[in-house]
Amino acid sequence: MNLELRQLRYFVAVADEMHFGRAAARLHMTQPPLSQAIQALEASLGARLFHRSKRSISLTAAGAALLPEAKRLLAQAQLLPELARRAAAGExxxxxxxxxxxxxxxxxxxxxxxxxxxxxxxxxxxxxxxxxxxxxxxxxxxxxxxxxxxxxxxxxxxxxxxxxxLSEPLVLAAPTGSKAIHGKDAVSLKAVSELPLLIFPRRIAPAFHDAILACFRDHGLTPLIGQEAIQMQTIIGLVSAGMGIALVPQSVSNLKRPGVEYRALKEKTPVIxxxxxxxxxxxxxxxxxxxxxxxxx
The missing domain is CATH 3.40.190.10 (Periplasmic binding protein-like II)
Incomplete structure (x- = not known):
């Protein structure tokens, strides 16, 4: 079965007008082709859509069931050009x-x-x-x-x-209460270099991983890798648990976690x-x- 929108428009017009002549005028066509189109639609569907008499017509049960769905399909079809335009425009x-x-x-x-x-x-x-x-x-x-x-x-x-x-510097994330950060706005890496460093595996982001280690190496320091974790939330959670420090992008300081304090570094740090x-x-x-x-x- 190959239904056409044209057939559905014809059916809806006849159902709305309940008169073939008025429906034909509404569609700007003559009555015979309209009657033939409705008969072809009924043949395709295998069901009569209208009860016909010499004086009136009315919807059959099949016609009454089809009418709201036909109107829905026609309404959706009217939206297609706007949908295509919006899709082409990225909207x-x-x-x-x-x-x-x-x-x-x-x-x-x-x-x-x-x-x-x-x-x-x-x-x-x-x-x-x-x-x-x-x-x-x-x-x-x-x-x-x-x-x-x-x-x-x-x-x-x-x-x-x-x-x-986005470009941002690295900052220090340290456990609350660490002597090295107490009362200070900025902290030297040397002051925290003996604490375990919490970092993600190098395979996750090699350049980022190397930049963190370079912060220590460029100042003659060798960090002690305490734990690796994939997610930044996990690293901050480990800092909160007192398991070590981490160097994180400045925006991570927006992650407020009990037991963690963030400090700027005195040393020049790479931009991430x-x-x-x-x-x-x-x-x-x-x-x-x-x-x-x-x-x-």
Whole structure:
């Protein structure tokens, strides 16, 4: 069965007018072709839609059941051009976005809030993932974009584009009550170098991992690695438990955890960059709408 919207429009017009002549006039056509079209529709459906007499017509049970669904389909069909226009303009559709946990304490919430306000018809698929996982997801085409720690590995630069959205220094996260930080606004690495360092595995974000260790090495210090953890929340939790210190991006200080205090470092520290990364061959209008918003920041 191959139903056409034209047939449904004819059926609705006759059902509304309950008169073939008035329905034909409403449709700007003559009555015979309209009657033939309704008969063809009934034949396709295998059911009569109207009771006919010389003086009147009325809906059959099948016609009464079909009428609201036919009106719904016609109404939806009227929305299709606008839907296509909005999708082409990036105003509707779906955006799959991954993000590192540090972005959740800084750039991500305000950007998502503004994006939702601008594009309420876009469905957001959000997932937290480490930088290495995001790179794999991008390579497989399972996400549209990822907010991750820069720089990108050299092997990824030919396939991925990148937009830097945040630069921030490292700060110290230490257990509350540590003598080395008591009463101080800024702390020297040397003062805390004997405490275990809590850090994530190098495979998660090699450049970020190396930058943390370089902070110690550049000042003639060798940190004692106490524990590795994948998630930043876990690292801060370990600091709260008194298991050591951590060097974290400044935005992580927005994660208020009992038992943890944040301090600036007296030494010059590397800047940690966060960026949005996406495949060069991804021409999604929704993605480009998201990029436009980020470039305005």
């Amino acid at each position: 509707a559709g779906r955006l799959s976005l991954a993000f590192v946990s540090t972005a959740d304490y800084s750039i991500l919430p305000p950007v998502l809030r503004e994006f939702r306000e601008r594009y309420p018809q876009v469905q957001l698929d959000l997932r937290e993932a480490t930088s290495d996982v995001q790179l794999e997801e991008l390579a497989q085409g399972r996400i549209d974009a990822g907010l991750l720690i820069l720089p990108l590995p050299d092997k990824s630069k030919t396939e991925l584009n990148c937009l830097k959205v 960059d966060t960026g949005l990364t996406w495949r060069r061959d991804n021409d999604s209008p929704v993605l480009h709408a998201f990029l436009k918003l980020l470039r305005e920041k």
